[in-house]
Amino acid sequence: MxxxxxxxxxxxxxxxxxxxxxxxxxxxxxxxxxxxxxxxxxxxxxxxxxxxxxxxxxxxxxxxxxxxxxxxxxxxxxxxxxxxxxxxxxxxxxxxxxxxxxxxxxxxxxxxxxxxxxxxxGHLGPDLLGPDWNADTALRNLLADPGRPLGEALLDQRNLAGIGNVYNCELCFLARATPWLPIGLLPESTAVLLVSTAKQLLEANRDRPVRTTTVGARPRAGAAPAPRTRRPVENLWVYGRAHRPCLRCGASIRKVEQDIRPTYWCPHCQKGPTP
The missing domain is CATH 3.20.190.10 (MutM-like, N-terminal)
Structure with a gap:
């Protein structure tokens, strides 16, 4: 992707x-x-x-x-x-x-x-991997329309540039919110963390041959650590893992197709509206 x-x-x-x-x-x-x-x-x-x-x-x-x-x-x-x-x-x-x-x-x-x-x-927002990156501007752009669903706001390149569907699903999981939650309902601290996590993940993967979001990033504070198991190492928290157990809680990952984009989320870990 x-x-x-x-x-x-x-x-x-x-x-x-x-x-x-x-x-x-x-x-x-x-x-x-x-x-x-x-x-x-x-x-x-x-x-x-x-x-x-x-x-x-x-x-x-x-x-x-x-x-x-x-x-x-x-x-x-x-x-x-x-x-x-x-x-x-x-x-x-x-x-x-x-x-x-x-x-x-x-x-x-x-x-x-x-x-x-x-x-x-020129219409693009701050580039997560570019010299023009500005976290404050990206945050203001995201929160400019409080009623907009979180996933839509993250995918809008006018807000911040570089996020696609994989990072969209992964960031929503790490924020413990469904992609359909109005972004204005996120606690301010979570919104700030969301922007910094987006930057962290893309920077970590800028030179990796295989993208991973499960190393160096964990679900938002308050989540219990994932149990130690013999399960093979997973590169992504939810994307591409439909019907497989959540790496944090074990619930079955859900998937829905929207505008040719598949959206993945955990019904237990992520709070907010769903289709």
């Missing part, structure tokens, strides 16, 4: 493969930019802004992409077979003398002037 940490790792891989090198091949397979030719230009930088990728290219151009649910960029050596999906799913190819990067199933791919980047990403 591409979230802020995954997108940052992708940006690092693309930067390593492309930055400071001249493009020897450029193929943007979307109708609007199919005739654009970036061959001969040097890639200056690849960076992440929330869940957006910005590839800056000589001449004041930026290739903006967004992975959404299942988009991906793959990096290959010259003459290496491309693996990532069938050819009809390829949306972009950029190559130099040492690497080829291929974008699969990219729902957003556009070429814009670097000076106009803010028109595309």
């Amino acid at each position: 591409p979230e802020g940490d995954t997108v940052l790792q992708t940006a690092k891989r693309l930067h390593s493969a492309l930055a400071d090198q001249v493009l020897t091949q450029s193929d943007l397979r979307v109708p609007r930019f199919a005739t654009a030719d970036l061959t001969g230009r040097t890639v200056l930088d690849v960076s992440a802004r929330g869940k957006h990728l910005l590839t800056r290219i000589e001449g004041g151009l930026t290739l903006h992409s967004h992975l959404r649910m299942d988009g991906a960029w793959r990096v290959f050596a010259p003459h290496e077979r491309w693996r990532g999906g069938p050819a009809h799913q390829i949306r972009a190819v950029l190559a130099n003398t040492t690497h080829t990067v291929v974008g699969y199933r990219l729902p957003v791919l556009e070429l814009l002037r670097t000076k106009d980047e803010e028109q595309t990403v």
Whole structure:
């Protein structure tokens, strides 16, 4: 699931493969930019802004992409077979003398002037993994609409950038609140802790090959520690664990599909309304 940490790792891989090198091949397979030719230009930088990728290219151009649910960029050596999906799913190819990067199933791919980047990403809230991170601003953004469900507020990139559905479910569990609880009903101390925990989790996973939320984070104060068992180590508290026992209380984890996103929660540990 591409979230802020995954997108940052992708940006690092693309930067390593492309930055400071001249493009020897450029193929943007979307109708609007199919005739654009970036061959001969040097890639200056690849960076992440929330869940957006910005590839800056000589001449004041930026290739903006967004992975959404299942988009991906793959990096290959010259003459290496491309693996990532069938050819009809390829949306972009950029190559130099040492690497080829291929974008699969990219729902957003556009070429814009670097000076106009803010028109595309300027609406985003503080980036949990970016230099603009500001916890106070993120908290104010989240609490601006007290009646909004907690899960919706966390997923709104205008409040804070980088949280996707996995972190949404995990953060709600750690706050001991269902995703449908109006965020204004959270105690102030819990809301503050929620923001700091979001930052902590994404920072902890920014370089991990396998995302984990169960190391270094525990449910909110007052929760009994999880019993010692021989159960294999779990990477996530609730996400992807439908009908399996809660790692804290043993209750069966629930799941509901909403707007193509699955939501997971523990009916015992998390308080608040449910579907």
